[in-house]
Amino acid sequence: TSGTERKQTALKKMRLLSNKIMKDSSGEIKLMPEVAEDMWHAYNLIAVGDMLTTTTMRKVKSESSTGSVDSKKVRTTLCVKVTEVHFDTEATTIRVSGRNVKENPFVKMGAHHTSEMELNRAFTLEKDCWDTISLERIEDACDPSKSADVAAIVMHQGLATICLITEHMTLQRSRVEHSIARKRSGSSSHDKGMNRFFVKISEAIMRNINFEVVKCILVASPGFLRDQFLEFMHANAVKTDNRTLIENKSKFISVHTSSGHIHSLNEVLLDPSILSRIADTKAVKEMQAIESFYKTLMTDPDRAFYGIKHVELANEQQAIQSLMVTDSLFRSADLPTRQRYVALVESVRDNGGDVRIFSSLHASGQRLNQLSGVAALLRFPLPDVLENAESSSDSDSDN
Numbered sequence: 032t033s034g035t036e037r038k039q040t041a042l043k044k045m046r047l048l049s050n051k052i053m054k055d056s057s058g059e060i061k062l063m064p065e066v067a068e069d070m071w072h073a074y075n076l077i078a079v080g081d082m083l084t085t086t087t088m089r090k091v092k093s094e095s096s097t098g099s100v101d102s103k104k105v106r107t108t109l110c111v112k113v114t115e116v117h118f119d120t121e122a123t124t125i126r127v128s129g130r131n132v133k134e135n136p137f138v139k140m141g142a143h144h145t146s147e148m149e150l151n152r153a154f155t156l157e158k159d160c161w162d163t164i165s166l167e168r169i170e171d172a173c174d175p176s177k178s179a180d181v182a183a184i185v186m187h188q189g190l191a192t193i194c195l196i197t198e199h200m201t202l203q204r205s206r207v208e209h210s211i212a213r214k215r216s217g218s219s220s221h222d223k224g225m226n227r228f229f230v231k232i233s234e235a236i237m238r239n240i241n242f243e244v245v246k247c248i249l250v251a252s253p254g255f256l257r258d259q260f261l262e263f264m265h266a267n268a269v270k271t272d273n274r275t276l277i278e279n280k281s282k283f284i285s286v287h288t289s290s291g292h293i294h295s296l297n298e299v300l301l302d303p304s305i306l307s308r309i310a311d312t313k314a315v316k317e318m319q320a321i322e323s324f325y326k327t328l329m330t331d332p333d334r335a336f337y338g339i340k341h342v343e344l345a346n347e348q349q350a351i352q353s354l355m356v357t358d359s360l361f362r363s364a365d366l367p368t369r370q371r372y373v374a375l376v377e378s379v380r381d382n383g384g385d386v387r388i389f390s391s392l393h394a395s396g397q398r399l400n401q402l403s404g405v406a407a408l409l410r411f412p413l414p415d416v417l418e419n420a421e422s423s424s425d426s427d428s429d430n
Contacts, residue, residue: 045172059157067123072172082157087146187291204239317395333412
């Protein structure tokens with residue numbers, strides 16, 4: 032049935048095809064990205080200096096016996112030593128540049144190549160050291176239970192965007208557009224246009240939202256459009272006996288926004304009345320954690336540290352109750368910097384602290400980045416640590 036197909040599609044996650052990691056933590060992993068969020072995971076796994084093997088297109092020139100030069104694109108499997116990695120948040124694609132390190136009939140050893148990674152095309156990633164952060168990300172990416180648990184429909188007249196808010200990013204799943212005639216006395220074309228628009232949104236909801244995973248669906252708009260839509264959708268569901276929409280009616284939450292564009296989701300996720308309704312979701316827990324940090328920073332600053340130096344000093348005292356780090360810090364091209372943050376995470380966990388790794392694609396992760404990307408709430412105040420750190424940095428600048 033179409034319902035079963037939709038369920039399978041919604042539950043798709045990154046596939047782990049092989050794991051050849053040795054006892055010394057070196058080795059390779061083969062993965063198959065299947066949904067857009069998998070590309071974000073892949074981007075966070077691939078680092079400068081890694082070996083990446085994937086199929087790619089390469090332009091090849093050949094010279095005929097008459098001297099004419101022919102150029103054609105061939106698909107070949109390349110292994111490159113990565114020099115650059117770029118992620119396009121709009122298209123959710125990754126471009127990887129590197130130098131060829133294995134014999135290939137079309138590409139010389141050491142030749143530079145840039146490829147665009149694609150969904151449903153496997154890749155093999157080899158590292159000298161797979162640290163705990165990378166291994167946890169693979170586990171996270173391959174676990175179907177960690178799918179999106181909040182959906183959102185943001186709309187204004189004639190345009191609606193359906194999104195899934197996952198632990199790591201906001202994914203735009205569908206964009207519904209429909210031209211609607213202006214209201215004119217004696218004409219029903221406006222009402223017909225609105226009804227057709229609402230039907231198209233309802234169809235997109237059925238195609239893109241897995242109600243077994245999603246805990247709530249935010250329906251957001253300026254004015255009263257969202258309420259008109261919900262009234263229409265629920266009435267139409269009863270009329271057409273759409274059991275899925277009827278049984279999940281309580282999951283739909285009407286929310287006012289200042290605009291009908293996707294960026295207005297940030298204000299929705301900070302609304303206290305909404306927070307109480309979706310308190311168990313991952314994206315909201317991140318928002319609450321960063322809000323709690325800012326409040327503590329204002330009321331009890333000796334228990335709220337940020338910046339790697341201060342946080343490390345607090346960790347030496349085994350004082351960290353909750354550590355918050357953005358994933359961008361683990362993408363550092365400088366290996367010792369990455370290792371420093373990995374060691375901090377492992378140490379805090381060993382001391383019984385809670386660790387949250389924030390996505391830099393979420394508003395909460397962006398707020399944390401404004402605080403240098405690392406912050407901690409302490410079990411007890413450490414006023415002396417801050418004073419000592421400031422005095423030592425003063426003496427360092429004097430030398």
